[in-house]
Amino acid sequence: MKNINFTCPFCSLLCDDIQLEIKENYLKPINSICPILSTSLKKKVDDQFSRVNGKKTNITKAINELSLLLKKSKSTLFTGMETDIKGTKAALDIIDKHKCIIDHFSSDSYVKNLKSMQETGGFFLTLSELKNRSDTIIIIQSSGEELPMLFEKYIFPKNTINNLKKRKVIFIGSKVPKFLYKNKRKINFEYIKSDSDDLLNLISSVRNSINLQSEEIKDKKILNFLELLKKTKYGSILWTASELQNDVSDIIINELNLLIQDLNKFTRFSGLSLSASNHILTVNEVLLWQTGFPIRTSFANGFPVHDTEQFSTKKLLDNKEVDLVVWINSFNEKNIIINKKIKNVLIGIPTHSQKNKVDIFIPVGTPGLDHNSHLLRVDKVVSMPLKKIRNISLPSVEQVLNKVKERIANDN
Numbered sequence: 520m521k522n523i524n525f526t527c528p529f530c531s532l533l534c535d536d537i538q539l540e541i542k543e544n545y546l547k548p549i550n551s552i553c554p555i556l557s558t559s560l561k562k563k564v565d566d567q568f569s570r571v572n573g574k575k576t577n578i579t580k581a582i583n584e585l586s587l588l589l590k591k592s593k594s595t596l597f598t599g600m601e602t603d604i605k606g607t608k609a610a611l612d613i614i615d616k617h618k619c620i621i622d623h624f625s626s627d628s629y630v631k632n633l634k635s636m637q638e639t640g641g642f643f644l645t646l647s648e649l650k651n652r653s654d655t656i657i658i659i660q661s662s663g664e665e666l667p668m669l670f671e672k673y674i675f676p677k678n679t680i681n682n683l684k685k686r687k688v689i690f691i692g693s694k695v696p697k698f699l700y701k702n703k704r705k706i707n708f709e710y711i712k713s714d715s716d717d718l719l720n721l722i723s724s725v726r727n728s729i730n731l732q733s734e735e736i737k738d739k740k741i742l743n744f745l746e747l748l749k750k751t752k753y754g755s756i757l758w759t760a761s762e763l764q765n766d767v768s769d770i771i772i773n774e775l776n777l778l779i780q781d782l783n784k785f786t787r788f789s790g791l792s793l794s795a796s797n798h799i800l801t802v803n804e805v806l807l808w809q810t811g812f813p814i815r816t817s818f819a820n821g822f823p824v825h826d827t828e829q830f831s832t833k834k835l836l837d838n839k840e841v842d843l844v845v846w847i848n849s850f851n852e853k854n855i856i857i858n859k860k861i862k863n864v865l866i867g868i869p870t871h872s873q874k875n876k877v878d879i880f881i882p883v884g885t886p887g888l889d890h891n892s893h894l895l896r897v898d899k900v901v902s903m904p905l906k907k908i909r910n911i912s913l914p915s916v917e918q919v920l921n922k923v924k925e926r927i928a929n930d931n
Contacts, residue, residue: 528887599846606916628761644789659758884913
């Protein structure tokens with residue numbers, strides 16, 4: 520038995536201060552209460568078999584079958600895409616060569632941020648600035664459930680570089696996050712109840728009043744809120760697109776980015792979108808780096824074409840616009856959408872609950888647990904290195920897809 524330092528790969532905070540107790544392949548967190556980490560480490564990897572049509576087989580047979588499907592397919596979608604930088608690059612090589620489409624399971628919410636950035640631009644925030652410099656933090660409809668340690672480590676940290684005892688935290692949303700509720704006697708925060716429909720009116724009212732004189736603003740709540748924002752020395756606004764579930768959520772995000780721009784005429788404010796825990800940022804940034812285009816991009820014409828509506832996973836599956844779907848899930852057991860009229864391949868963790876329901880299943884290791892890896896952190900300023908700590912003979916997504924490329928090349 521020994522203790523090791525560990526960077527956690529199971530959400531996009533990528534906490535790098537974790538200590539684990541390790542005995543053979545038994546892993547136990549020593550200094551972390553993160554529920555996602557604890558649950559993920561408890562999963563036992565007993566069955567490492569690949570499957571073809573629900574029957575156990577070896578990985579070579581499964582890779583051969585996937586290679587044949589790719590060669591026969593007229594339109595293939597790569598989605599799910601829960602993988603690391605190398606896994607994404609390996610997938611892109613195949614997607615480009617075989618004229619496939621690429622999307623991500625969580626892109627429905629992420630494209631809201633994407634569209635806003637394309638339309639308005641933005642002022643961006645790092646986790647270090649959030650923790651050590653922000654004297655006012657506005658949290659918009661974010662429960663923190665996908666990033667469990669966010670509040671404890673960055674919003675209400677025990678230690679910061681600067682003295683932030685007077686830090687003001689305001690949560691605006693439909694209900695108080697569990698962390699704030701449990702610690703309401705220990706921490707200082709203000710709660711403004713607002714559902715998604717009211718939220719747009721609130722943000723728009725603040726923006727419309729920002730250049731008015733105090734005596735011109737009739738609503739005292741808006742006036743007080745604006746005065747707080749303008750007195751701020753280093754402000755942060757955080758939101759979670761996946762939790763803004765209504766018809767105007769994309770407009771809300773646009774208004775938030777525009778509000779941040781307006782506030783920078785008076786003081787310093789930045790924004791941070793709290794993207795989901797399934798590493799959509801890593802996939803999207805690799806795509807931008809390699810092709811110049813984000814997720815929901817097709818290579819069917821021999822060059823990348825980006826369309827947030829046309830290349831949505833749900834739309835493509837509902838309308839049966841593809842005949843093969845390759846799902847990549849190397850972090851969790853998130854359910855995939857199986858359309859039985861379409862061939863489905865799952866490259867995922869060996870404990871995945873749907874491994875017997877797809878046409879081909881190929882088990883892979885988890886990045887940062889079963890092999891070395893790099894993942895992009897939620898603030899997009901650093902690619903974090905992660906080290907292998909578990910001795911399980913499972914290939915990475917990159918290794919599987921490279922074998923697929925080799926098999927297709929040999930057949931040609």
